[in-house]
Amino acid sequence: MPSFIFHQLFERESSTYTYLLGDEASKEAVLIDPVLETVGRDLKLLKELGLKLKYIIETHVHADHITGAAELRAQTGAKTVVSAAAKIPCVDIALKDGAELKFGAHVLKARATPGHTNTCMSYLIEDMAFTGDTLLIRGTGRTDFQSGCPETLYKSITETLFALPAQTRIYPAHDYSGLQHSSVGEEMEHNPRVKVGMTKEAFVELMNGLKLAYPKKIAVAVPANQACGIVKKPDGDLLDFDI
Numbered sequence: 001m002p003s004f005i006f007h008q009l010f011e012r013e014s015s016t017y018t019y020l021l022g023d024e025a026s027k028e029a030v031l032i033d034p035v036l037e038t039v040g041r042d043l044k045l046l047k048e049l050g051l052k053l054k055y056i057i058e059t060h061v062h063a064d065h066i067t068g069a070a071e072l073r074a075q076t077g078a079k080t081v082v083s084a085a086a087k088i089p090c091v092d093i094a095l096k097d098g099a100e101l102k103f104g105a106h107v108l109k110a111r112a113t114p115g116h117t118n119t120c121m122s123y124l125i126e127d128m129a130f131t132g133d134t135l136l137i138r139g140t141g142r143t144d145f146q147s148g149c150p151e152t153l154y155k156s157i158t159e160t161l162f163a164l165p166a167q168t169r170i171y172p173a174h175d176y177s178g179l180q181h182s183s184v185g186e187e188m189e190h191n192p193r194v195k196v197g198m199t200k201e202a203f204v205e206l207m208n209g210l211k212l213a214y215p216k217k218i219a220v221a222v223p224a225n226q227a228c229g230i231v232k233k234p235d236g237d238l239l240d241f242d243i
């Protein structure tokens with residue numbers, strides 16, 4: 001069990017996991033990968049638990065949903081956090097590999113794990129790793145847009161994430177089959193794309209042959225997420241969202 005308050009939250013439309021981590025004593029909290037449609041739920045939970053949101057953290061610039069970052073920042077004053085590689089002007093903290101984010105007595109450590117996108121960061125704390133779309137449960141993020149690169153993804157998974165202790169628990173940004181978490185050891189043994197024995201060449205061939213349809217929201221989500229989650233109509237006006 002983690003030594004901090006921990007909630008794994010789910011958004012159904014995009015099958016996204018949002019994670020709430022909070023420090024019991026200071027009441028400081030962080031959210032990883034909040035989704036615009038579930039900001040109301042997240043704010044209610046923060047209030048019920050008496051937590052003060054300090055950081056709103058993205059694992060990467062998402063293509064499948066719009067981040068709740070702008071709305072959460074407006075409502076709480078928390079700072080938004082994205083990889084420096086995203087070059088997003090509206091973000092409060094642009095992270096580099098090895099950066100640390102403190103909430104109360106706890107520290108989240110950022111590790112650059114590019115490959116799904118060039119903005120992917122994983123976050124490590126205690127025996128947990130929040131891996132975004134870099135490493136999914138029995139899968140990986142795709143590599144065919146947003147500066148994706150299968151060679152880079154293979155390196156991030158096998159050299160950075162698989163170098164963590166085998167019992168490290170993996171908490172991904174999505175799961176489409178109801179699984180909630182895994183571990184480094186489980187993925188090294190059972191992940192069909194990157195388990196031990198899968199060569200880089202086999203991985204690259206597999207990823208380049210996936211031929212997936214683009215995410216439904218990509219045309220709206222990527223520009224919105226590059227603006228911290230502020231959604232604009234074609235005429236430049238802001239869209240109103242009921243949250």
Ligand SMILES: [Fe+2]
Pocket residue numbers: 060061062063064116133141
């Ligand atoms: Fe993604």
